[in-house]
Amino acid sequence: MITAEQKPLQEILGYIAPYEKILVVGCNECVTVCAAGGRKEVGLLSSAIRLNSAKAGKKIEVLEHTLERQCDPEYVDQLAELAGQVDAVVSLACGCGIQTVASQYPIPVFPGVNTKFMGASESQGIWAERCMGCGDCMLGITGGICPIARCSKSIMNGPCGGSVNGKCEISPDVDCAWQLIWDRLVELGLQDRYEELVAAKDWRPAGGGGPRKIIREDLASSKIITEDNA
Amino acid sequence: MDNFEPEIVAFCCHYCGYTAADMAGTRRISYPSNVKIIRVPCTGKVDAIHLMKALEKGADGVYIAACLEGDCHFKDGNLRAVAHVEKIKKTLEDLGWEPERVAMMNFSAAMGQQFAQAAEEFTEKIKALGPSPASQATSKAV
Numbered sequence: 398m399i400t401a402e403q404k405p406l407q408e409i410l411g412y413i414a415p416y417e418k419i420l421v422v423g424c425n426e427c428v429t430v431c432a433a434g435g436r437k438e439v440g441l442l443s444s445a446i447r448l449n450s451a452k453a454g455k456k457i458e459v460l461e462h463t464l465e466r467q468c469d470p471e472y473v474d475q476l477a478e479l480a481g482q483v484d485a486v487v488s489l490a491c492g493c494g495i496q497t498v499a500s501q502y503p504i505p506v507f508p509g510v511n512t513k514f515m516g517a518s519e520s521q522g523i524w525a526e527r528c529m530g531c532g533d534c535m536l537g538i539t540g541g542i543c544p545i546a547r548c549s550k551s552i553m554n555g556p557c558g559g560s561v562n563g564k565c566e567i568s569p570d571v572d573c574a575w576q577l578i579w580d581r582l583v584e585l586g587l588q589d590r591y592e593e594l595v596a597a598k599d600w601r602p603a604g605g606g607g608p609r610k611i612i613r614e615d616l617a618s619s620k621i622i623t624e625d626n627a
Numbered sequence: 628m629d630n631f632e633p634e635i636v637a638f639c640c641h642y643c644g645y646t647a648a649d650m651a652g653t654r655r656i657s658y659p660s661n662v663k664i665i666r667v668p669c670t671g672k673v674d675a676i677h678l679m680k681a682l683e684k685g686a687d688g689v690y691i692a693a694c695l696e697g698d699c700h701f702k703d704g705n706l707r708a709v710a711h712v713e714k715i716k717k718t719l720e721d722l723g724w725e726p727e728r729v730a731m732m733n734f735s736a737a738m739g740q741q742f743a744q745a746a747e748e749f750t751e752k753i754k755a756l757g758p759s760p761a762s763q764a765t766s767k768a769v
């Protein structure tokens with residue numbers, strides 16, 4: 398999933414300082430799971446904004462709403478009535494959700510979270526980066542461990558000389574991804590695979606070729622394909 | 628400010644905090660009527676938002692009275708509660724509020740005397756801090 402963390406309160410308060418009526422919008426998907434921007438966090442942030450205005454002796458009205466998903470225009474359409482009543486929006490969705498809201502309403506939309514990475518939960522309250530969306534997944538030849546997201550240098554044929562006792566040279570708290578890959582290949586009896594050199598990676602599908610887009614012709618209506626994307 | 632009577636909300640767990648308050652009553656040990664008790668099944672049920680809402684609605688101080696550490700009837704509800712209290716203290720600090728307006732306390736069911744004493748001390752502390760910005764905003768206080 399996409400992980401995020403709430404921005405420092407003062408930064409958010411700074412964004413909304415000029416406004417008197419704002420809407421805080423959450424998302425029920427990834428940011429709910431990583432406790433950064435779901436219904437609960439919308440309530441907490443809204444409450445904090447109200448406490449702040451009490452302290453500052455300023456009047457501010459805060460509306461709260463959480464959408465099923467904030468990165469789909471169909472769901473974001475549901476904000477029409479609320480967005481019409483406020484001066485600005487604080488979105489607690491990931492960067493994709495924030496941009497979808499911003500693209501649909503002609504009022505300022507501010508980020509309430511810092512979107513971090515695509516990760517998985519290691520245990521309650523701990524998420525770790527697992528994928529960088531390189532567009533050409535290598536997990537099939539690396540024993541299911543990603544060398545792009547989990548090796549500090551994203552090297553294709555590791556480990557580098559900095560691998561010590563299974564740890565990466567950047568920190569004793571970081572596992573060396575290539576040690577993990579080797580251990581896993583041994584576990585699977587696939588050590589032979591390690592002998593094959595992996596060619597230099599083509600980074601164009603990873604974003605090196607400009608902003609990426611997926612067009613599924615079987616799903617997108619022909620009208621949309623020809624008018625918007627052709 | 629001398630005649631300021633704070634509104635204080637105490638979330639008390641059914642098994643210990645509330646029973647300790649009850650014990651104080653049974654033993655006729657009085658504690659300030661400023662403290663309004665909300666009984667909860669377990670303080671693990673008290674979320675950060677409940678603390679924030681109490682402050683938002685004008686409480687001058689809020690605390691959670693849970694079982695002693697290691698004695699929670701639901702294993703670790705009181706540890707969850709203390710994490711929420713810490714989180715809200717941090718939020719208050721960020722907002723320039725006094726973090727001492729929120730507190731965590733632990734009692735066994737038999738600690739009626741200590742419950743009353745802690746209620747007294749907390750009330751005095753909040754009196755010294757004065758009305759919270761939100762209670763001033765709702766112009767409830769003196």
Ligand code: SF4
Pocket residue numbers: 527528529530531532533534535536543544545546
């Ligand atoms: S190889 Fe690429 S697609 Fe596969 S997990 Fe790593 S970054 Fe993600």
Ligand code: SF4
Pocket residue numbers: 547548549550551552555556557558559560561564565566567572573574575576
């Ligand atoms: S020590 Fe391992 S994880 Fe760290 S940069 Fe070298 S190969 Fe990558």
